Amino acid sequence: MSATLSAVSGGGVEAVYARLARKRRAVLLAGLAALAVSLVFDVATGPAMLPVPAVARSVLGLAQDRTIDAIVWSIRLPIAFVALAVGAALGLSGGIMQTILNNPLASSYTLGVSAGAGFGAALVIVLGVAMPLPEPWAIPAMAFLFACLACAGVYAIGSLRGSSPEMLVLGGIALLFLFQALLALLQFVASPEALQQIVFWLFGSLQKASWSKLWIIVAVLAVALPLLLADAWRLTALKLGDERAKGLGVDVPRLRMRAFAVISALTGVAVAFVGTIGFVGLVAPHLARMLVGEDQRGLLPASGVFGALLLSLASIASKTVMPGAIVPIGIVTSLIGVPFFVWLVLRSRRAFW
Amino acid sequence: MRLTIEDLSVRYGGTTALAGLGLSAMPGEVLGVIGPNGSGKSSLVKAVAGLVAHGGRILRGADDGAAARIGYMPQDTSTRAALTVLEAVLLGRLGSLGLRVKPDDLAMARAVLDELDLGRLAGRYLGELSGGQRQLVFLAQALAAEPKLLLLDEPISALDIRHQLGVMQTVRRLTHERRLTTVVVLHDLNIAARFADRIAVICAGRLIRHGRPAEVIEPETVATVFGVEAAMSAAPDGSLVVTPLRAVTAAAPMDGGAPEAAPHRPPAAPPPGAVIRNGR
Numbered sequence: 001m002s003a004t005l006s007a008v009s010g011g012g013v014e015a016v017y018a019r020l021a022r023k024r025r026a027v028l029l030a031g032l033a034a035l036a037v038s039l040v041f042d043v044a045t046g047p048a049m050l051p052v053p054a055v056a057r058s059v060l061g062l063a064q065d066r067t068i069d070a071i072v073w074s075i076r077l078p079i080a081f082v083a084l085a086v087g088a089a090l091g092l093s094g095g096i097m098q099t100i101l102n103n104p105l106a107s108s109y110t111l112g113v114s115a116g117a118g119f120g121a122a123l124v125i126v127l128g129v130a131m132p133l134p135e136p137w138a139i140p141a142m143a144f145l146f147a148c149l150a151c152a153g154v155y156a157i158g159s160l161r162g163s164s165p166e167m168l169v170l171g172g173i174a175l176l177f178l179f180q181a182l183l184a185l186l187q188f189v190a191s192p193e194a195l196q197q198i199v200f201w202l203f204g205s206l207q208k209a210s211w212s213k214l215w216i217i218v219a220v221l222a223v224a225l226p227l228l229l230a231d232a233w234r235l236t237a238l239k240l241g242d243e244r245a246k247g248l249g250v251d252v253p254r255l256r257m258r259a260f261a262v263i264s265a266l267t268g269v270a271v272a273f274v275g276t277i278g279f280v281g282l283v284a285p286h287l288a289r290m291l292v293g294e295d296q297r298g299l300l301p302a303s304g305v306f307g308a309l310l311l312s313l314a315s316i317a318s319k320t321v322m323p324g325a326i327v328p329i330g331i332v333t334s335l336i337g338v339p340f341f342v343w344l345v346l347r348s349r350r351a352f353w
Numbered sequence: 354m355r356l357t358i359e360d361l362s363v364r365y366g367g368t369t370a371l372a373g374l375g376l377s378a379m380p381g382e383v384l385g386v387i388g389p390n391g392s393g394k395s396s397l398v399k400a401v402a403g404l405v406a407h408g409g410r411i412l413r414g415a416d417d418g419a420a421a422r423i424g425y426m427p428q429d430t431s432t433r434a435a436l437t438v439l440e441a442v443l444l445g446r447l448g449s450l451g452l453r454v455k456p457d458d459l460a461m462a463r464a465v466l467d468e469l470d471l472g473r474l475a476g477r478y479l480g481e482l483s484g485g486q487r488q489l490v491f492l493a494q495a496l497a498a499e500p501k502l503l504l505l506d507e508p509i510s511a512l513d514i515r516h517q518l519g520v521m522q523t524v525r526r527l528t529h530e531r532r533l534t535t536v537v538v539l540h541d542l543n544i545a546a547r548f549a550d551r552i553a554v555i556c557a558g559r560l561i562r563h564g565r566p567a568e569v570i571e572p573e574t575v576a577t578v579f580g581v582e583a584a585m586s587a588a589p590d591g592s593l594v595v596t597p598l599r600a601v602t603a604a605a606p607m608d609g610g611a612p613e614a615a616p617h618r619p620p621a622a623p624p625p626g627a628v629i630r631n632g633r
Binding site: 012013014016017019020102229232233234236237239240241243244246247248249250289293294295297 | 399402403404423425427432433434435436437439440441444445447448450452454459462463466472473475476478494498
């Protein structure tokens, strides 16, 4: 029928497809452009405000001023880039979570993965759990480990009843409460100094960023994104529900397991280095969904880009809202994110979930 | 390809949905499945599609020995996915989709959309469609797979009568033209009588009757299976017309009692002039 009918319709479907593809590209490019601008402003902002043009020249390697170069390259760029990378990892993992759990509230923060990481970090701080690692790496390593454990826990609880999205979400909520209780217990027995350190870690902070940490996050992203894009159409099929995806030929349990493995690596590496940052993983995918829909070929990269953009903007805000002080980024994302999100939901005409 | 079902049983927990069901369907043939609510029609289609665990054997022997492609359209077409009609139809070709969609896949999506007169909706989101339009989209998705075995679970339940006839005409034509093996679950006995080549009547998880529409849909079966007194007559074109007159008993049990338990009352004699004729 294709031969006879294609002559009749005159390429309307191809035009629609081209339009959808153009829209995905445009949203992605606009997001990346905004990222570049935000990055330069993020680097320029700090205790010593730098002129934006000089920062832009320095980032591009065209600087003449060695003082600016030093500040930019050894202090501010790693922080600014880590903000982008962590934001991208959180946005991406939130996007997949919302897809495979078919739930608009899913994110690493709401399903206990971040709480797991927090507990892991607190364990090192309070009990000094000895890891065969130097001090600055012990906390991230344990945070990463417990983020992965929490992910595995969500999956294990969910698979008790056939890995249905509802069971997985319930498993995540249960783990959130479990880890919060365990964390509270640790805080209860902690010395005042340790308690302060835990609280500060939980706030989330970009200040311990370094080039080596950046490369680790980038490496995880570089592995995760192609893996996810290879499953893009199968993930899109999952949006129609488990049974229909199965009817289309998707091995649903294996797809979910693969996705969970990627989520745990992305979330683990993100929270390990900067602490718990809520909201980015929840909001970025919603933003992406409103703009490009749920074809995962567009949704996943866009979730990553918007996550990066949100955290970069939050980083700028964290240095400017209180002159002379850097407000912990985890506080800023929620304080600015919540009203923004409510506004976003209220103004959208189309029901987007 | 020929579909052969032997001794099929499906259980959900302690509930038996299907028991000892044997059935076959031939290429180029529309097999209509009818029966009351909860009789096991959907379970039959899902078992054939490989979506539920089952006992017994289902042979989907492809003519050329290759694995038969299945196009399955579920009964429930509600969705919250923010996907366009085109994206949903492309998903029917999941096996061959890559990051870049090939012109072949796009051409096939266009062909099925045109076939069902959905071309102008291609860019619309599923959430913006009516229930009937959505049903057409999922039929298009099933057809986009270029199936050899087409499984449709109540494909026209939300459609107006023009689209009901249009869809069934299309399904029947494609089945005959491309020698598909089509199994379609239907509620409307008249639609089943008009468009199915053969009909399987299922009640309480068992096959009650199987044969040509005029042989199968007759007053006694309708009374036994559906608990409805009906009159049979012939349309001007000779096809069977079923006129339901009144509910005579409680409907058959919904959750799998033995078929013997189905309430049975001798059917009223057909009104004078009622004719049963083989339509085709």
